[in-house]
Amino acid sequence: MLKGKLPHFASQTQRDLGEEGLSTWKAILSQHKLTREQQIIDLFHRGLEVLNINENEIPDLKILSDILYEKTGWKAIFVDGYEEGNSFYPMLAQKIYPVGNFIRDKKDLSYTPAPDIVHDLYGHLPFLADKEYADFCHRLGQMSVEFMDREDLFRQFERFFWFTIEFALVKTPNGNRIFGAGIASSVGECEYALSGKPKLLPFDVDVIRKREFYIDDMQDTLFLLENKDQLYKSLDYLYQQVLKDK
Numbered sequence: 001m002l003k004g005k006l007p008h009f010a011s012q013t014q015r016d017l018g019e020e021g022l023s024t025w026k027a028i029l030s031q032h033k034l035t036r037e038q039q040i041i042d043l044f045h046r047g048l049e050v051l052n053i054n055e056n057e058i059p060d061l062k063i064l065s066d067i068l069y070e071k072t073g074w075k076a077i078f079v080d081g082y083e084e085g086n087s088f089y090p091m092l093a094q095k096i097y098p099v100g101n102f103i104r105d106k107k108d109l110s111y112t113p114a115p116d117i118v119h120d121l122y123g124h125l126p127f128l129a130d131k132e133y134a135d136f137c138h139r140l141g142q143m144s145v146e147f148m149d150r151e152d153l154f155r156q157f158e159r160f161f162w163f164t165i166e167f168a169l170v171k172t173p174n175g176n177r178i179f180g181a182g183i184a185s186s187v188g189e190c191e192y193a194l195s196g197k198p199k200l201l202p203f204d205v206d207v208i209r210k211r212e213f214y215i216d217d218m219q220d221t222l223f224l225l226e227n228k229d230q231l232y233k234s235l236d237y238l239y240q241q242v243l244k245d246k
């Protein structure tokens with residue numbers, strides 16, 4: 001039996017985002033196509049290819065979800081807006097990724113009041129097309145729901161998610177690259193994250209699980225992974241440390 005709230009699931013049918021929505025989609029992806037290759041880790045680019053996500057059309061989520069399911073056992077579904085932790089993490093534990101069924105306002109391409117189709121579909125789903133990454137997210141979801149009735153412990157998983165899946169950088173032979181989908185889905189965040197302006201801290205589970213984050217501005221501190229395995233292997237340690245805090 002799964003704890004937590006049920007996700008909203010309200011609009012399973014893909015909303016027609018109209019000419020304006022398509023034009024917003026095209027503008028963001030066309031602009032980002034010029035720079036993303038040099039900014040984001042390979043995993044993301046492979047995922048874009050596997051899922052055939054491109055600037056020409058807003059993908060049919062059902063088709064993407066079927067490909068994801070075949071590759072990793074995950075499904076993607078539409079939700080109406082922001083899923084709070086007590087519905088979001090139970091979805092991860094069931095290998096379901098919620099995708100906002102709307103698109104940001106064309107007036108400000110770099111800002112969205114809640115995770116929209118650009119953030120969720122373009123930002124997160126390419127990563128989730130990688131089996132190892134998808135398994136990691138699944139395990140994180142499973143672990144976190146065990147602590148849903150303890151706000152202080154559950155919060156540690158939310159912080160971990162935030163500073164890694166959303167906002168981590170990773171070292172590569174070609175220099176630092178973006179690992180976090182929250183950065184990858186925003187042209188502005190990508191530029192800023194690699195500009196030398198944010199403070200980079202070495203990835204450290206004990207620092208991350210105790211560190212508060214804010215969601216409504218560019219991130220002034222980012223954690224830098226040695227490689228992706230360092231992250232995947234850190235999950236058991238996180239779980240053990242949270243258990244000790246119980």
Ligand SMILES: [Fe+2]
Pocket residue numbers: 115119120124166181182
């Ligand atoms: Fe996200």
